[in-house]
Amino acid sequence: MIPRIDFMTKPVLLTMSGSLRKGSYNRMLIAEAVRAFGEAEVIEGDLNLPLYDGDLEERGMPASVQTLMDQARRADALIIGSPEYNKGITAPLKNAIDWLSRAKPNVLANHTAVILSASAGRTGGETAHFNTHQILTQLQVNVVHGPLILVAAAHNEFGEDGALNNDFLKGQIADRMERLRALLTAS
Numbered sequence: 001m002i003p004r005i006d007f008m009t010k011p012v013l014l015t016m017s018g019s020l021r022k023g024s025y026n027r028m029l030i031a032e033a034v035r036a037f038g039e040a041e042v043i044e045g046d047l048n049l050p051l052y053d054g055d056l057e058e059r060g061m062p063a064s065v066q067t068l069m070d071q072a073r074r075a076d077a078l079i080i081g082s083p084e085y086n087k088g089i090t091a092p093l094k095n096a097i098d099w100l101s102r103a104k105p106n107v108l109a110n111h112t113a114v115i116l117s118a119s120a121g122r123t124g125g126e127t128a129h130f131n132t133h134q135i136l137t138q139l140q141v142n143v144v145h146g147p148l149i150l151v152a153a154a155h156n157e158f159g160e161d162g163a164l165n166n167d168f169l170k171g172q173i174a175d176r177m178e179r180l181r182a183l184l185t186a187s
Contacts, residue, residue: 002162010040010139011076013037014077014078015078016080018080018092018128020092024118025119028116028118028158033176034079049065049068072111073103074105075111082115082128084117084126084127085126088128088131089162097139107141108141110143113141114176115136115143116151117148117150119151120155146172146176157169
């Protein structure tokens with residue numbers, strides 16, 4: 001069940017980029033999605049976390065992990081940029097999801113998420129997109145479905161200002177964000 005959001009207050013979007021690089025194409029793609037979503041409070045999740053380690057968890061949640069968990073609890077929806085490294089999900093994104101899965105109660109269950117992927121390669125991060133979707137589904141996250149939003153040869157699709165230049169992709173993103181907003185406000 002997707003919780004209904006009362007838009008007397010702004011919805012809270014937690015963004016998570018699987019690339020730690022400030023100038024990453026996935027960060028740019030997430031920014032495009034946030035613009036398309038419209039008015040919202042946006043929290044950028046910092047995925048520069050220690051590697052998941054059960055012994056470390058047993059000694060107490062690292063502060064950076066606790067912050068991300070608190071942000072996920074507060075968020076109404078997740079917008080995830082899933083780049084592809086070596087035909088799979090990136091280590092920072094997988095590690096963040098692994099840490100989030102350890103929260104009690106589950107901070108990901110019943111959240112709504114949109115997955116976007118940008119890659120310098122010709123498939124636009126398709127394999128990583130599917131990997132991310134598979135993992136989130138197992139954790140009971142409601143992924144907003146539709147045509148995959150994949151930006152291939154991303155270095156050719158964004159301007160120097162970081163804005164997406166491809167009108168077709170902009171339309172796909174706008175449609176997905178409209179669907180996300182509708183899902184959040186549905187009774």
